[in-house]
Amino acid sequence: MTNRERATTPEDLTRLFVERANEGDFEGIAELYEPEAAMAYPVGQLTVGRAAIGALFARALAGRPHFEQEELLPTVRSGDLALTSTAPKDDAGARAQVARLQSDGTWLRVLDQPEFRR
Numbered sequence: 001m002t003n004r005e006r007a008t009t010p011e012d013l014t015r016l017f018v019e020r021a022n023e024g025d026f027e028g029i030a031e032l033y034e035p036e037a038a039m040a041y042p043v044g045q046l047t048v049g050r051a052a053i054g055a056l057f058a059r060a061l062a063g064r065p066h067f068e069q070e071e072l073l074p075t076v077r078s079g080d081l082a083l084t085s086t087a088p089k090d091d092a093g094a095r096a097q098v099a100r101l102q103s104d105g106t107w108l109r110v111l112d113q114p115e116f117r118r
Contacts, residue, residue: 004028007107010075010082010099021057021067030054032109034100039112070095082107 004020007013013032020028030050033039039047039056047056070086077083080101088095098111 004031007032007099008105010077010084010107011072013097013099013107013109014072014084014086015069018067018069021061021065024061024064026054026057026061029057033112034108034110037108037110037112039114041112041114043115081110 004025005012005016007016017029017032020026020032030053033050033053035050036048037050037053039053041047041056047053068089070089073085073087075082075084082099082101083096084099085094085096093115094113095115096113097109099107100110102108
């Protein structure tokens with residue numbers, strides 16, 4: 001890991017994701033995930049592992065899309081796990097993530113469902 005800001009709350013992960021995405025920092029986005037994290041993206045597929053998630057975002061951010069902060073919905077916590085979600089500004093339908101508290105007191109994503117459509 002580098003000297004990038006780290007998430008000290010589960011809610012920080014959403015803010016850091018948007019900031020890094022808008023900077024085109026796919027490596028910084030990958031650092032927000034545990035090494036074996038799983039992301040349900042692209043829609044209908046599963047991307048597993050920090051390296052694969054970083055590679056996915058390298059491709060996704062190549063066109064320099066713009067991301068906006070979305071309203072955080074109440075976080076649900078149980079022990080060292082937290083379920084975070086946002087109210088999407090686009091037609092994604094829903095966004096939800098599971099984060100885990102790390103031994104150093106920071107949070108990383110374990111599971112990520114960035115889009116859900118019926």
